Amino acid sequence: MQQLTEIRWHARAGQGAVTAAKLVAETALELDRYIQAMPEYGPERMGAPIQAFTRISEDPIEIHNNIETPSAVVVLDESLLPIVDVTRGLLADGVLIVNTCTPPAQVRASLGLAAGKVASIDATTISKETLKRDMPNTPMIGALAKVTGLFTLDQVVDHLRKTFGKKFSQEVIDANVAAVTRAYEEVQVG
Secondary structure (H helix, E strand, C coil): CCCEEEEEEEEECCCCHHHHHHHHHHHHHHCCCEEEEEEECCCCCCCCEEEEEEEEECCCCCCCCCCCCCCEEEECCHHHCCCCCCCCCCCCCCEEEEECCCCHHHHHHHHCCCCCEEEEECHHHHHHHHCCCCCCHHHHHHHHHHHHCCCCHHHHHHHHHHHHHCCCCHHHHHHHHHHHHHHHHHCEEC
């Protein structure tokens, strides 16, 4: 892991990007890392493009602004690709993870990315099959863990069980664990 990992999340309001940003930060906190997780709120309505941010570091974090040069970008809705510059500021060795059926090489070509990793995962289908609703945030956490190496699958699952165990039924917890696990196993990198 780099000294400071900065993740920018792109989604539509209601897809769970803010929750995902927090869950990733809380997972890092359990591993004794320093964290920040914040949304960028405005007058968004359900379905409007939004951003959220996560910072993870081995050392205290002294910056307190939006992330301009992310080491990872997670896109929960591929319909944002033609209307939002999701790769803006992405580090040359950064990672782009997109919720799409499109293979990584095609995503790379369509965005004109010459460097870094591009990953794709069909988080929408995974969430519909495991969670019984279109909520791609949890599968995207599994894909992020696998592609970046920030966390092991067990670390993500342990945190989900602890956090969700306080407010959800065992059925909901198991469905989210299944979603994370499938995405971790099915994400494609190119």
